[in-house]
Amino acid sequence: MINLVVALPAEARPLIAHYRLTDKTTRGGFRIYRNADMSLVISGPGKVAAAAATALLAGCNNATEQAAWLNIGIAGHATHATGQSLLAHRVSDQATGKSWYPPQLFDLATTTSSLLTVDTPESSYHHDLAYDMEASGYYAVATRFSSAELVQCFKVVSDNREHSTATITAESCAQLITRALDEIDALLGALSVLAQEHDSWHATPAG
Numbered sequence: 034m035i036n037l038v039v040a041l042p043a044e045a046r047p048l049i050a051h052y053r054l055t056d057k058t059t060r061g062g063f064r065i066y067r068n069a070d071m072s073l074v075i076s077g078p079g080k081v082a083a084a085a086a087t088a089l090l091a092g093c094n095n096a097t098e099q100a101a102w103l104n105i106g107i108a109g110h111a112t113h114a115t116g117q118s119l120l121a122h123r124v125s126d127q128a129t130g131k132s133w134y135p136p137q138l139f140d141l142a143t144t145t146s147s148l149l150t151v152d153t154p155e156s157s158y159h160h161d162l163a164y165d166m167e168a169s170g171y172y173a174v175a176t177r178f179s180s181a182e183l184v185q186c187f188k189v190v191s192d193n194r195e196h197s198t199a200t201i202t203a204e205s206c207a208q209l210i211t212r213a214l215d216e217i218d219a220l221l222g223a224l225s226v227l228a229q230e231h232d233s234w235h236a237t238p239a240g
Contacts, residue, residue, distance in 0.1 A: 034094055035221055037073040038087050038104045038175070040167050043203040045075050047211040048105065061089050080126070080150055080170030087174040099231050101224035102175040102184045105217065107191035107206055108148065108165040111158035115196055118213045119163050120220065121148035121186035126169035128152055133172050136182040139223035143216050148186055154198045163188055183228055187220055189213045 039045045045066070048054070054066035054073055063086045066073045072094055076086030083104070094100065108119065122145040125132040137145070147162040150169035158164070168186045175184040189209040192198045210217075 034099075035071045035101045035103065035225065036087075036090055036094065036175075037071065038076055038083060038090065038102070038167075038171050039073065040076050040078050040083065040106050041203075041206060042075055043206040044106050044210050045073060046207050047214065048073060048217075051214050060093060061085070063089055065090065065093065076167065076171075079166055080152075080168075082170070083167035084170035084174045087171050091175070091178040099228050100179050100183065101221070101228045102171075102179055103217075103221065103224065104168055104171045104175075104186045105210065106165060106167060106188055107201070107209055108163040108188035109155050109158060109192040109198065110146070110163045110190045111161045111194060113144075113146070113163075113190045113193065115190050115193060116209060116212060117190040118143050118216045119146040119148070119188045119190065120144070121146060121163070121168060121188065123147040124168045124172045124186055125149050129169075131169070131173075133169075133176070133181075135172070135185050137185070138182050138227060139220075141216075141219055141223060143187070143220065146188075148188065156197060158194050163190070180231060183224060183231065185220065185224065187213075187217060 056067040074090045076083045155164035
């Protein structure tokens with residue numbers, strides 16, 4: 034099973050269409066979409082909402098250690114151009130100072146970056162890293178239900194020092210995710226293989 038956590042309906046729309054997620058339900062105020070192999074929950078903005086949605090999805094799916102998790106969304110960055118895809122090799126929480134380091138045991142072309150979760154939209158971009166509002170809440174919870182290497186964060190740059198958050202619209206957000214679908218496919222493929230390997234490593238020996 035692959036579990037996707039996204040904050041905004043505009044981020045979710047291209048994923049729902051691309052992966053044909055047609056089974057829609059609402060649980061605990063969160064919208065969940067499914068097919069046979071994948072579930073997607075729309076959390077709403079903020080790390081608290083992301084944490085709650087992640088926990089809910091894990092409970093709904095009776096999540097095991099072999100489940101793959103991916104947080105997909107937009108992020109700001111000091112220097113990267115809009116449309117740049119990023120895979121987080123460090124997730125930090127600005128308010129608490131805590132950091133997590135998602136192990137990346139696959140070889141992909143996607144650029145990696147540190148990702149800082151903030152409580153309000155970033156406008157100064159003081160540090161040369163990515164900024165979002167959900168990843169730390171998602172990551173802290175998802176790693177309670179799955180191995181750390183199966184929990185990843187994928188972001189697409191939507192704003193920077195030259196293009197502020199004021200330029201972001203629902204349509205532009207959806208377009209950014211749509212253009213990154215090939216990279217998302219590659220990442221989900223790698224995560225699926227890793228989850229299968231993890232399952233075989235931890236399988237109970239026959240006899």
